[in-house]
Amino acid sequence: MSILVNKDTKVIVQGFTGKEGTFHSSQCIEYGTKIVGGVTPGKGGQTHLNLPVFDSVIDAVKSTNATVSMIFVPPAFVADAVMEAAEAGIELCVIITEGAPVKDMQVAKAYAIKKGMKTIGPNCPGIITAQECKIGIMPGVIFKKGPVGLISKSGTLTYEGANQIVNEGLGITTAVGIGGDPIIGLSYKELLPMFEADHETKAIVMIGEIGGDLEIEAAKFIKEKITKPVIAFIAGQSAPKGKRMGHAGAIVSGNSGTAAEKMKALEEVGVHVVISPADIGKKVLSVLKDRV
Amino acid sequence: MNIHEYQAKELLKKFNIPTPRGVVIESSSKAKDAALSLGGDIWVVKAQIHAGGRGLGGGVKVVKTPKEVVEASEKMLGMTLVTHQTGPKGKVVEKVYIEEGVDIAREFYLAVVLDRAKEMPVIIASTEGGMEIENVAAATPEKIIKVAVDPSIGFQGFHGRALAFGLKLSKEEMAPFIKFASKLYTLYMEKDAELIEINPLVKTGSGEFIALDAKMGFDDSAIFRQKDIENMRDLSEEDPAELEASEYGLSYVKLDGYVGCMVNGAGLAMGTMDTINYVGGEPANFLDVGGGANPQSVAKGFEIILKDPNVKSIFVNIFGGIVRCDRIANGILEATKMVKVDIPVVVRLDGTNSKEAAEILRDANISNIITASDLEDGARKAVKAAKGELK
Numbered sequence: 001m002s003i004l005v006n007k008d009t010k011v012i013v014q015g016f017t018g019k020e021g022t023f024h025s026s027q028c029i030e031y032g033t034k035i036v037g038g039v040t041p042g043k044g045g046q047t048h049l050n051l052p053v054f055d056s057v058i059d060a061v062k063s064t065n066a067t068v069s070m071i072f073v074p075p076a077f078v079a080d081a082v083m084e085a086a087e088a089g090i091e092l093c094v095i096i097t098e099g100a101p102v103k104d105m106q107v108a109k110a111y112a113i114k115k116g117m118k119t120i121g122p123n124c125p126g127i128i129t130a131q132e133c134k135i136g137i138m139p140g141v142i143f144k145k146g147p148v149g150l151i152s153k154s155g156t157l158t159y160e161g162a163n164q165i166v167n168e169g170l171g172i173t174t175a176v177g178i179g180g181d182p183i184i185g186l187s188y189k190e191l192l193p194m195f196e197a198d199h200e201t202k203a204i205v206m207i208g209e210i211g212g213d214l215e216i217e218a219a220k221f222i223k224e225k226i227t228k229p230v231i232a233f234i235a236g237q238s239a240p241k242g243k244r245m246g247h248a249g250a251i252v253s254g255n256s257g258t259a260a261e262k263m264k265a266l267e268e269v270g271v272h273v274v275i276s277p278a279d280i281g282k283k284v285l286s287v288l289k290d291r292v
Numbered sequence: 293m294n295i296h297e298y299q300a301k302e303l304l305k306k307f308n309i310p311t312p313r314g315v316v317i318e319s320s321s322k323a324k325d326a327a328l329s330l331g332g333d334i335w336v337v338k339a340q341i342h343a344g345g346r347g348l349g350g351g352v353k354v355v356k357t358p359k360e361v362v363e364a365s366e367k368m369l370g371m372t373l374v375t376h377q378t379g380p381k382g383k384v385v386e387k388v389y390i391e392e393g394v395d396i397a398r399e400f401y402l403a404v405v406l407d408r409a410k411e412m413p414v415i416i417a418s419t420e421g422g423m424e425i426e427n428v429a430a431a432t433p434e435k436i437i438k439v440a441v442d443p444s445i446g447f448q449g450f451h452g453r454a455l456a457f458g459l460k461l462s463k464e465e466m467a468p469f470i471k472f473a474s475k476l477y478t479l480y481m482e483k484d485a486e487l488i489e490i491n492p493l494v495k496t497g498s499g500e501f502i503a504l505d506a507k508m509g510f511d512d513s514a515i516f517r518q519k520d521i522e523n524m525r526d527l528s529e530e531d532p533a534e535l536e537a538s539e540y541g542l543s544y545v546k547l548d549g550y551v552g553c554m555v556n557g558a559g560l561a562m563g564t565m566d567t568i569n570y571v572g573g574e575p576a577n578f579l580d581v582g583g584g585a586n587p588q589s590v591a592k593g594f595e596i597i598l599k600d601p602n603v604k605s606i607f608v609n610i611f612g613g614i615v616r617c618d619r620i621a622n623g624i625l626e627a628t629k630m631v632k633v634d635i636p637v638v639v640r641l642d643g644t645n646s647k648e649a650a651e652i653l654r655d656a657n658i659s660n661i662i663t664a665s666d667l668e669d670g671a672r673k674a675v676k677a678a679k680g681e682l683k
Contacts, residue, residue, distance in 0.1 A: 075513060101514035103484050106411055106443055139613030139644055154559020156611045163611070163642060169652070180558060181582035183411050209559055212408045238547075238569045241682065242377070246543040246558025246580045259566075276570040277563035278668035 001196040002129035002174040012060045013038040014081045015072035031140040036064040057088035067091045079104035086115035090164025095121035105183040119185030125177035126154035146171015149195035152207035165280025173201045188218035203229045210236035215262040223269040232270045234259040295524045296340045298389040300506035306478045310502040314391035323365035326390045327358040334393030337364040339385040342529045345375035399492035404480040414440045421492030447477040472501045486513030540592045549574025552597035552606040573675030576603045591627035605636045607674035617641040617649035636677035640660045640670035
């Protein structure tokens with residue numbers, strides 16, 4: 001079991017023939033992901049990585065029955081690509097591209113919701129179901145099967161967390177990089193119940209960061225709806241106010257969005273919050289041991 | 293990206309939003325002509341820096357003669373202005389804006405900002421103009437009216453009415469206020485703004501609504517399609533090291549500690565700072581070298597970190613994924629040939645091929661390179677090395 005994607009998921013790639021699209025698509029294929037084709041307008045009919053290229057998402061969906069799209073198009077074209085995917089009936093759109101204008105994402109996400117399409121990202125490493133399906137840019141080798149679901153705003157912290165969990169002899173069901181932008185698709189609130197419902201997931205790791213209030217919202221949700229243990233780390237405890245820390249959304253504005261307030265909110269609802277990211281793996285192990 | 297008040301007001305004018313007339317000068321020799329060209333018998337001289345709280349720091353002065361305009365300009369130009377938003381070092385004033393005086397009947401607050409939870413712009417208004425809005429929100433939250441505007445329908449009449457009734461405006465005030473808010477929303481959307489704050493928005497004695505101050509920030513990701521905004525960028529307002537880093541695709545923020553950090557990925561970079569704090573040290577910076585972490589970017593990273601005299605050790609924390617650790621290890625060795633690094637460098641490489649990477653670093657036998665097995669070990673060693681407790 002897993003959430004959202006598995007070994008049977010059919011995936012197309014928008015921005016398939018570009019440098020990033022080509023490199024990461026071939027990495028995904030190597031991992032075992034069922035990539036069934038790609039879209040590059042103007043290159044329809046060609047073959048790339050031994051797979052068909054289509055001019056439009058609708059053409060690709062008609063011939064391949066793909067349900068998921070992975071997006072690598074340049075920032076200025078992300079909204080267009082997302083809305084095209086939604087229009088074509090794609091069910092889940094994974095947006096890897098970094099630097100999409102915030103205004104565009106407001107419109108694109110609203111349209112995706114209207115069409116019933118889920119989105120992940122933008123500016124994210126993607127989603128991976130361990131040893132089955134990787135849709136994104138994460139190093140596949142570190143993700144081994146196990147009982148832990150992972151939700152993270154950061155790419156490299158996802159790898160760090162997953163690696164620690166695997167090194168403790170545990171592993172991952174599905175890991176989702178939700179992205180570090182001000183406007184993102186699926187977030188903690190939507191993903192937590194999916195992990196709650198997934199039988200193989202025994203614990204959930206949440207990696208958050210400064211900025212916005214998604215973690216606070218998640219804390220309220222955990223209190224009401226989540227029975228599985230949640231382990232959390234919030235990055236940016238030592239970040240100064242008003243400074244953007246790499247991610248477009250990682251900024252403490254005034255007194256809101258601080259790591260301290262997020263950690264407090266999570267602790268209050270029984271989440272196991274670690275102060276140091278080096279303790280994620282150890283904490284997961286001890287929490288799971290206590291439950292047995 | 294932020295712009296100056298005088299630039300924000302130019303932009304307001306382009307959108308037919310009323311502002312006082314004003315002239316920006318860089319030399320006090322122009323002050324008298326500026327005052328005379330504006331006319332009237334009252335002027336406001338305002339220091340142009342990218343920070344709020346200028347009034348309290350002596351960066352805003354109301355004067356009554358052209359002679360006083362000159363004196364105020366002389367005093368402000370070149371001065372280092374310290375406000376609660378500039379940090380203790382303050383900012384040097386290079387431009388002042390001389391404005392005509394305005395007959396103020398009433399002051400309001402009006403802003404447009406992204407509501408991240410609702411995922412759409414929200415207009416924030418208050419009758420408590422001229423105050424710090426965070427303080428108003430804390431003390432009297434009922435005096436703040438928030439109206440979210442769905443971009444798919446834009447600013448409608450009901451949005452305007454919700455603001456006007458919320459603020460309990462008089463009948464005469466309603467139409468001009470709503471018109472002002474509507475235009476401000478248009479500007480926000482058309483220019484890809486991140487924040488527009490008019491504080492105060494004043495009603496003049498003759499009933500006109502006019503932007504007395506203006507603060508604007510724009511979405512960096514959209515600057516590529518906003519050339520006029522990009523042209524307003526004032527590089528002197530930015531930290532030179534952060535600017536240099538960005539030219540090489542590195543994301544750098546200087547902090548006050550003594551352990552330099554070089555990390556791949558923004559989240560891990562923040563996590564590394566947090567770990568250094570956790571083990572009792574203080575990070576000197578945030579530095580994300582990006583996914584590639586090649587010899588050139590690592591060398592540039594070393595160069596930027598070493599410019600900070602407080603740095604006593606460097607912690608290189610790379611999680612090798614797609615880019616294998618052995619290649620990164622070679623990159624670090626190459627980088628140390630390109631830049632002279634004479635303080636301890638603690639290197640933690642984890643992920644793909646980390647064992648080979650450790651061997652490469654060990655075989656290179658460079659005395660100031662110390663390897664670490666994991667994140668916490670690396671942080672501890674870097675802090676100890678900085679304190680001279682590690683050989």
